[in-house]
Amino acid sequence: MDLSGAFTAMWADLPAIFSMLIVGAAGLVVILMEAFQNRDPRIPWLTAGAFGLAMGWEAFQLGTAPDTAFFEQLRTGGYAAYINLLILGAGLFTTLVSPPYLRRLNRNFGEVYALLLFATVGMIMLGTSNTLISVFVGLETMSVCLYIMAGLLREDEGGIESGFKYFVLGAFSTGFLLYGIALMYGTTGTMHLPEMAGAFPDGVPLLFWAGVGLVIVGFGFKVSAAPFHMWTPDVYQGAPTTLTGYMSTASKASAFAALILILFFALPSAQASLVLAVLALITMAVGNVMALRQANVKRMLAYSSIAHAGYMFVALASGTTAGYSGALFYLLVYTVMNLGAFGVLALLEWDGMAGRKQTLSSLAGMGLERPVLGASMAVFMFSLIGFPPFGGFIGKYYIFAPAVSAGLTWLVIIGLLFSAMSGYYYLRVIYVLYMQTAADVAEADRAPEGGFAQPAWLSTAAVALCAVLLLVLGVAFSGVVDVTEMLFIQADAMAQTP
Amino acid sequence: MEVALDWYLALSAVMFTIGVFGVLLKRNAIVILMCVELMLNSANVALVGFSQSLADPTGQILVFFSIAVAAAEAAIGLAIVIAIFRKKRTVNINDIHLFKH
Numbered sequence: 158m159d160l161s162g163a164f165t166a167m168w169a170d171l172p173a174i175f176s177m178l179i180v181g182a183a184g185l186v187v188i189l190m191e192a193f194q195n196r197d198p199r200i201p202w203l204t205a206g207a208f209g210l211a212m213g214w215e216a217f218q219l220g221t222a223p224d225t226a227f228f229e230q231l232r233t234g235g236y237a238a239y240i241n242l243l244i245l246g247a248g249l250f251t252t253l254v255s256p257p258y259l260r261r262l263n264r265n266f267g268e269v270y271a272l273l274l275f276a277t278v279g280m281i282m283l284g285t286s287n288t289l290i291s292v293f294v295g296l297e298t299m300s301v302c303l304y305i306m307a308g309l310l311r312e313d314e315g316g317i318e319s320g321f322k323y324f325v326l327g328a329f330s331t332g333f334l335l336y337g338i339a340l341m342y343g344t345t346g347t348m349h350l351p352e353m354a355g356a357f358p359d360g361v362p363l364l365f366w367a368g369v370g371l372v373i374v375g376f377g378f379k380v381s382a383a384p385f386h387m388w389t390p391d392v393y394q395g396a397p398t399t400l401t402g403y404m405s406t407a408s409k410a411s412a413f414a415a416l417i418l419i420l421f422f423a424l425p426s427a428q429a430s431l432v433l434a435v436l437a438l439i440t441m442a443v444g445n446v447m448a449l450r451q452a453n454v455k456r457m458l459a460y461s462s463i464a465h466a467g468y469m470f471v472a473l474a475s476g477t478t479a480g481y482s483g484a485l486f487y488l489l490v491y492t493v494m495n496l497g498a499f500g501v502l503a504l505l506e507w508d509g510m511a512g513r514k515q516t517l518s519s520l521a522g523m524g525l526e527r528p529v530l531g532a533s534m535a536v537f538m539f540s541l542i543g544f545p546p547f548g549g550f551i552g553k554y555y556i557f558a559p560a561v562s563a564g565l566t567w568l569v570i571i572g573l574l575f576s577a578m579s580g581y582y583y584l585r586v587i588y589v590l591y592m593q594t595a596a597d598v599a600e601a602d603r604a605p606e607g608g609f610a611q612p613a614w615l616s617t618a619a620v621a622l623c624a625v626l627l628l629v630l631g632v633a634f635s636g637v638v639d640v641t642e643m644l645f646i647q648a649d650a651m652a653q654t655p
Numbered sequence: 656m657e658v659a660l661d662w663y664l665a666l667s668a669v670m671f672t673i674g675v676f677g678v679l680l681k682r683n684a685i686v687i688l689m690c691v692e693l694m695l696n697s698a699n700v701a702l703v704g705f706s707q708s709l710a711d712p713t714g715q716i717l718v719f720f721s722i723a724v725a726a727a728e729a730a731i732g733l734a735i736v737i738a739i740f741r742k743k744r745t746v747n748i749n750d751i752h753l754f755k756h
């Protein structure tokens with residue numbers, strides 16, 4: 158290959174990864190600033206600025222035609238821009254709510270924001286990957302940063318335990334993923350996802366399916382699909398709450414985006430459908446049943462995020478473009494409502510241990526004392542159940558409808574029953590927030606006098622914005638759905654042309 | 656002397672299996688870390704073997720990335736294990752069980 162030509166081509170591709178560059182550069186600058194002045198107050202603002210700038214850039218890329226960059230390593234265009242916007246938005250929200258929260262935990266290090274930025278670079282790479290190499294590198298860049306963020310409270314027994322569990326199981330799943338990648342590469346002879354589909358004109362060898370299975374196991378760990386979900390509740394309970402929100406949304410969004418790309422380009426025959434349907438069934442069952450009996454709200458939300466991963470697998474199991482675009486839309490809704498819910502929990506936290514000892518009852522009556530937070534939490538909970546007119550209802554519709562047309566009616570009926578069941582544990586949060594007072598709660602569960610900090614206005618505004626966004630998504634959803642559907646029509650056209 | 660691809664794959668499969676069972680059965684966090692490294696290296700062996708037999712360098716490029724990732728992961732992992740040892744004076748995973756289901 159002519160190397161000088163390659164160099165020019167790479168220069169020409171730089172605008173395609175503008176957001177990755179800006180976010181990564183901001184991460185490096187943050188580390189330098191922290192080295193010169195500990196806990197520099199400008200760091201969160203710089204971080205937020207980098208996220209905002211990258212979001213502005215991506216918003217203009219939404220309508221562009223799909224293409225690839227860097228010798229077909231990364232995808233660009235609408236699909237990539239949509240996923241990047243989601244990830245960067247989650248990063249921006251986390252940057253806005255984190256500083257006052259981390260200051261209260263005495264952990265407002267500049268490195269946290271650097272890790273947040275670097276993890277985002279990894280997520281962008283993962284969510285826009287076109288080869289298995291960028292899947293692996295992106296996933297690991299993201300995971301390594303998240304391990305540290307989970308163990309941020311290292312003087313607290315629970316905090317470090319959460320980091321440890323995340324690390325051990327995450328590294329374990331990396332082994333499966335890499336071995337699966339090796340097998341997929343070895344049988345097809347290529348790392349490029351679009352080329353894999355045509356690699357077997359006469360019969361798919363068993364070794365390839367073994368590779369696909371191992372890759373799905375690896376992704377199952379990352380998106381916490383049962384039976385690979387064991388780490389999720391422990392990690393979410395011990396990690397700093399605002400960062401938990403980031404972990405549970407952005408990392409899942411990018412992992413699901415990469416999984417959709419793999420399923421859509423490398424396995425277009427929808428032969429994995431039954432496996433995904435079974436995975437969806439188990440995940441929904443475990444998530445919803447276990448969430449019923451959790452006293453700790455963060456733990457309950459962890460099981461709820463498992464359940465929602467199950468709903469998304471229903472859409473993937475349908476194996477149609479409608480299903481994939483429904484999953485993309487649901488990722489957006491899920492990100493907004495989960496970020497908001499974790500944001501509210503972070504603002505209502507008083508135990509100084511990332512809320513790992515706080516029971517739901519300790520929040521009794523806070524809905525009336527903090528009206529904005531209470532109302533937002535009510536919106537998030539109703540949306541998580543899938544109640545109209547919020548985004549969660551529309552999201553569930555676009556997930557379940559394609560599955561019905563794909564003949565998975567049994568799965569959809571089970572899914573709907575489980576989401577009806579989920580009403581119990583979501584509504585209980587609203588009940589405690591509004592109908593109970595501190596006097597109704599046992600002495601041991603009660604928050605200490607003046608334990609609840611006065612929330613910062615910026616954090617409250619960010620949470621309220623999430624609630625408003627959910628209402629907007631629930632009413633004016635057609636624009637977003639058009640976008641997600643168009644992304645797959647374009648991608649389809651691209652897959653046809655060699 | 657040319658070694659057939661099957662032998663590389665057999666070696667990598669054996670290494671991978673030892674790694675998986677090591678992670679599942681061992682109780683010492685350091686040993687678990689070593690077994691994870693074994694799993695990653697077994698994938699590297701398979702990748703290099705495939706790459707050689709396909710006469711395509713892409714597999715070996717991924718091996719370079721995975722070596723770097725394994726190093727980064729080991730650094731983070733050891734840091735976390737040291738932090739947990741400072742707190743609990745043990746690295747036995749049976750004693751790390753604060754959270755209840």
